[in-house]
Amino acid sequence: MSALAKLDRLDEAEITAADTVAAFLAEQEAKSFLRFLTCGSVDDGKSTLIGRLLYDTKLIFEDQLASLESESKKFGTTGEDIDFALLVDGLESEREQGITIDVAYRFFATARRKFIVADTPGHEQYTRNMATGASTADLAIVLIDARKGVLPQTRRHSFIASLLGIRHIVVAINKIDLADYSQETFDQIVADYRRFAADFGFETITPIPMSARYGDNVTTRSRKMGWYDGPTLLDHLETVAVDDRTDDLPLRFPVQYVNRPHLDFRGFAGTVASGAVAVGDEVVVAKSGKTARVSRIVSMDGNLEAAATGQAVTLVLNDEIEVSRGNMLVAPEERPHIASQFEANIVWFGEQPLLPGRSYILRTETDQVSANVTALRHKVDVNTFAEEAARHLDLNEVGVINIATQSDLAFDPYAKNRATGAFVLIDRVTNATVGAGMINSALRRADNIHWQALDVNKASRAEAKGQKPAVLWFTGLSGSGKSTVANILEKRLHAKGKHTYTLDGDNVRHGLNRDLGFTDEDRVENIRRVGEVAKLMSDAGLIVLCSFISPFRAERRMVRDLLDEGEMITIWVDTPIEECARRDPKGLYKKAYAGEIENFTGVDSPFELPERAEIHLKAKDRTAEDMADEIEAWMIERGYI
Amino acid sequence: MNAPLSHLQRLEAESIHIFREVAASFDNPVMLYSVGKDSSVMLHLALKAFYPAPPPFPFLHVDTTWKFREMIEFRDRMARDKGFDLLVHTNEEARDEGVGPFTHGSSVHTHLYKTVGLRQALDKYGFDAAFGGARRDEEKSRAKERIFSFRNASHGWDPKNQRPEMWNIYNTRVAKGESIRVFPLSNWTELDIWQYILQERIPIVPLYFAKQRPVVERDGMLIMRDDDRMELLPGEEPKEQMVRFRTLGCYPLTGAIESEADTLEAIVAEMLVARTSERQGRLIDKDEAGSMEKKKREGYF
Numbered sequence: 001m002s003a004l005a006k007l008d009r010l011d012e013a014e015i016t017a018a019d020t021v022a023a024f025l026a027e028q029e030a031k032s033f034l035r036f037l038t039c040g041s042v043d044d045g046k047s048t049l050i051g052r053l054l055y056d057t058k059l060i061f062e063d064q065l066a067s068l069e070s071e072s073k074k075f076g077t078t079g080e081d082i083d084f085a086l087l088v089d090g091l092e093s094e095r096e097q098g099i100t101i102d103v104a105y106r107f108f109a110t111a112r113r114k115f116i117v118a119d120t121p122g123h124e125q126y127t128r129n130m131a132t133g134a135s136t137a138d139l140a141i142v143l144i145d146a147r148k149g150v151l152p153q154t155r156r157h158s159f160i161a162s163l164l165g166i167r168h169i170v171v172a173i174n175k176i177d178l179a180d181y182s183q184e185t186f187d188q189i190v191a192d193y194r195r196f197a198a199d200f201g202f203e204t205i206t207p208i209p210m211s212a213r214y215g216d217n218v219t220t221r222s223r224k225m226g227w228y229d230g231p232t233l234l235d236h237l238e239t240v241a242v243d244d245r246t247d248d249l250p251l252r253f254p255v256q257y258v259n260r261p262h263l264d265f266r267g268f269a270g271t272v273a274s275g276a277v278a279v280g281d282e283v284v285v286a287k288s289g290k291t292a293r294v295s296r297i298v299s300m301d302g303n304l305e306a307a308a309t310g311q312a313v314t315l316v317l318n319d320e321i322e323v324s325r326g327n328m329l330v331a332p333e334e335r336p337h338i339a340s341q342f343e344a345n346i347v348w349f350g351e352q353p354l355l356p357g358r359s360y361i362l363r364t365e366t367d368q369v370s371a372n373v374t375a376l377r378h379k380v381d382v383n384t385f386a387e388e389a390a391r392h393l394d395l396n397e398v399g400v401i402n403i404a405t406q407s408d409l410a411f412d413p414y415a416k417n418r419a420t421g422a423f424v425l426i427d428r429v430t431n432a433t434v435g436a437g438m439i440n441s442a443l444r445r446a447d448n449i450h451w452q453a454l455d456v457n458k459a460s461r462a463e464a465k466g467q468k469p470a471v472l473w474f475t476g477l478s479g480s481g482k483s484t485v486a487n488i489l490e491k492r493l494h495a496k497g498k499h500t501y502t503l504d505g506d507n508v509r510h511g512l513n514r515d516l517g518f519t520d521e522d523r524v525e526n527i528r529r530v531g532e533v534a535k536l537m538s539d540a541g542l543i544v545l546c547s548f549i550s551p552f553r554a555e556r557r558m559v560r561d562l563l564d565e566g567e568m569i570t571i572w573v574d575t576p577i578e579e580c581a582r583r584d585p586k587g588l589y590k591k592a593y594a595g596e597i598e599n600f601t602g603v604d605s606p607f608e609l610p611e612r613a614e615i616h617l618k619a620k621d622r623t624a625e626d627m628a629d630e631i632e633a634w635m636i637e638r639g640y641i
Numbered sequence: 642m643n644a645p646l647s648h649l650q651r652l653e654a655e656s657i658h659i660f661r662e663v664a665a666s667f668d669n670p671v672m673l674y675s676v677g678k679d680s681s682v683m684l685h686l687a688l689k690a691f692y693p694a695p696p697p698f699p700f701l702h703v704d705t706t707w708k709f710r711e712m713i714e715f716r717d718r719m720a721r722d723k724g725f726d727l728l729v730h731t732n733e734e735a736r737d738e739g740v741g742p743f744t745h746g747s748s749v750h751t752h753l754y755k756t757v758g759l760r761q762a763l764d765k766y767g768f769d770a771a772f773g774g775a776r777r778d779e780e781k782s783r784a785k786e787r788i789f790s791f792r793n794a795s796h797g798w799d800p801k802n803q804r805p806e807m808w809n810i811y812n813t814r815v816a817k818g819e820s821i822r823v824f825p826l827s828n829w830t831e832l833d834i835w836q837y838i839l840q841e842r843i844p845i846v847p848l849y850f851a852k853q854r855p856v857v858e859r860d861g862m863l864i865m866r867d868d869d870r871m872e873l874l875p876g877e878e879p880k881e882q883m884v885r886f887r888t889l890g891c892y893p894l895t896g897a898i899e900s901e902a903d904t905l906e907a908i909v910a911e912m913l914v915a916r917t918s919e920r921q922g923r924l925i926d927k928d929e930a931g932s933m934e935k936k937k938r939e940g941y942f
Contacts, residue, residue, distance in 0.1 A: 020910070021906045021909050021913075025836055029648055030647075032645070088784070090780075090781025090784050090934070091782060091785055091800050091801070092935075093801060102801070102803060103785070105777045105827070116828060128805040129805065131805060131807065132805045132806050135806075136809075257662075257665045259691060259694055261695075265693060265694075267693075269690070271654060271657075298692065301689075310646050310651060311654050312657035312661070314692070325665055349805050361814070364810060365809055365810055366665075418808070419808070419809075424810050431816060432804060433804045433807070436805065
């Protein structure tokens with residue numbers, strides 16, 4: 001009954017008075033804490049292992065056990081026995097398919113420690129859910145089926161765990177009962193694992209042979225493996241030292257919320273990400289370099305003298321200095337990097353691939369900025385861990401990228417500080433979380449490029465020309481009539497004395513963008529460059545007419561974000577594809593339908609319809625002059641000309 | 642070097658961080674206030690998160706008209722004492738049609754008053770984020786849910802396609818009409834809740850404490866007859882019994898447990914030897930395993 005001896009539930013007889021409860025609670029509070037995850041390939045028994053841990057530590061209530069028994073009969077994959085996996089596979093589709101789709105969090109405690117365990121899915125398709133579970137864990141149990149040995153998912157999950165900064169690994173060699181409890185099998189797998197994980201920077205790798213289904217070496221020592229003299233899984237989980245070193249790091253206090261109930265109080269609310277802060281300490285505002293002293297640490301339970309890593313507090317400073325959400329208060333002697341260009345590891349979650357040049361929203365714990373992936377340095381093959389050249393990253397791939405943000409970010413390298421070196425990328429159109437990033441280092445260039453605030457500015461240039469700068473962005477299928485309408489409009493604007501310029505595929509593809517083809521990556525880069533040129537021209541005070549198929553919503557959005565509010569006028573020249581193909585001014589549709597051209601918009605590459613075009617020209621049965629009239633009227637009405 | 646935070650300090654800090662994140666990133670958040678012990682803990686944490694300011698959002702109670710009377714009294718007293726902005730919403734169409742658990746069954750009753758009622762209220766006020774007190778230890782599908790859980794424009798949850806939630810970086814971006822359900826107590830267990838109530842001396846509805854109450858045994862549950870809308874079946878007779886409630890909801894759907902625990906210490910002591918889960922006293926979860934997930938997909942909390 002050694003498992004029972006570990007229980008923290010007291011016998012009924014023991015609980016008689018309030019002081020017993022008080023003693024018990026004090027004991028609870030003194031327990032240490034560990035967050036871990038289970039990962040590895042499909043069917044290696046991750047959910048079964050957690051079910052077993054919960055069951056053996058008596059954390060399953062009677063009504064839950066009753067429903068588990070009835071469900072085991074219905075969905076179970078273990079014959080007459082209880083199927084412990086059903087305890088954690090909580091979604092209907094998971095129980096029906098007998099697989100884990102998303103991460104489940106479970107809680108248990110022993111006499112020594114409290115645990116939060118994340119049970120993560122094994123399928124490659126759900127890697128992002130494994131990463132979610134790993135991002136908050138300090139230890140990973142990598143399960144390996146003794147009959148199958150190290151599999152690609154074993155490598156992938158170990159690699160992602162290492163990237164995310166997990167330093168302690170348990171290699172759980174499971175289903176050892178089905179491999180005759182063989183030491184040879186165990187030793188072989190352990191050797192394989194150690195070989196491939198040698199460079200992963202794990203501080204401890206603890207291999208344990210076990211049978212989650214029957215409980216061998218999970219909470220109780222197996223009698224069938226006399227050759228194994230290491231700890232049981234639970235012994236190890238209770239005792240492994242996962243030093244939380246964040247206390248020794250310099251102060252990082254990301255400002256989350258500025259609390260200003262009235263004029264006499266301005267508090268900076270946030271969670272101490274690392275280090276500690278005390279009343280009287282000098283702190284620096286990371287992005288501005290201004291300093292102040294902490295005059296109070298406010299809480300509902302009274303003012304505090306100091307706050308440690310992990311505490312959520314409200315700081316009041318002695319000086320009225322400017323600090324807002326996204327900035328950080330830091331230790332003066334050890335400051336974070338401030339840069340707008342840096343290199344990072346990235347794990348890609350997006351259904352759409354990561355394309356260099358595309359713009360995303362970058363979010364750290366409290367900061368949010370617009371960001372461009374400026375280069376994909378390489379991707380990593382998760383089987384060989386070789387670095388390979390790549391032009392895009394697909395779902396669940398891992399790579400190293402360069403990123404440029406629209407404004408400065410305060411950060412530390414992830415290897416030094418998990419809290420201030422991490423970020424996610426968010427798709428601008430769908431708002432999906434598409435990537436998890438870990439910053440390696442700032443790029444030096446960032447320190448040398450500064451925008452110069454010139455006295456002659458956009459407003460003065462536009463004024464000299466007597467006009468309001470604008471970018472008229474014509475989007476639509478090839479042959480829809482974009483350039484024809486743009487041409488007529490430019491002539492009219494010119495006749496009115498306006499200063500204009502037209503950018504179109506013909507004058508850009510032959511010069512500026514002659515190195516680009518028609519793959520998705522190149523199309524994104526094409527539009528990015530055009531957007532930047534249009535921005536410079538509008539800065540010069542011009543009215544710019546851009547005529548590009550620009551089939552992707554994300555790129556049109558990127559151009560819009562480059563420009564000032566109200567400056568981009570999207571004009572959707574909406575001509576039915578049958579009509580475009582009939583016109584076929586350059587003979588391209590004919591070739592595309594014959595399969596001679598690939599990635600042709602409308603044929604084998606999508607045109608994502610504009611959602612917020614300022615002007616929607618329904619071009620069927622209308623003349624180009626008529627449509628130019630409509631745009632001109634629109635511009636006059638809104639004071640552009 | 643500082644002593645590491647205690648377990649409750651860690652949980653408290655995480656919840657406060659979540660409250661502030663919502664206040665900083667959403668235009669129009671609301672806290673769902675169901676009056677139970679978890680809501681009491683949430684209220685306490687919300688007060689701490691923004692001290693000395695009051696919580697910068699209103700509190701919404703979706704009233705099914707079948708709550709225990711003591712819950713409604715407690716709710717109004719807390720709103721008065723703590724000075725928060727209380728909104729109460731009831732599905733009036735359901736009330737007009739006389740929907741109730743005895744006449745329409747627990748599942749229709751819950752769907753119309755709670756799920757539909759909640760959706761009505763969220764649409765009426767256009768909230769883009771709503772705090773709920775659900776915990777991952779309560780139920781299997783809850784164990785799968787993110788802390789910031791995305792809902793489409795019709796309030797549906799897509800459990801197979803949740804946003805990855807990395808570190809403590811929360812994706813708070815939503816398009817018009819979409820919203821996020823936020824669960825600051827995700828990582829708390831029932832025991833943590835009671836320990837915290839005890840430590841912080843948080844006020845809770847008296848129904849949690851054992852007392853002599855008139856109960857009727859029906860379908861294996863002890864139901865407290867809170868008003869005469871509950872008609873007695875032949876052979877049934879309310880008996881005064883020493884009972885208390887582990888969770889609170891609509892009185893006809895919430896079973897009492899026999900207990901002598903009339904202090905917080907005694908409740909915690911009782912918790913420690915509990916052999917059944919708290920949701921066992923809830924009729925609405927019992928239809929079939931997976932029923933909570935189904936309700937959640939439809940917009941239930």
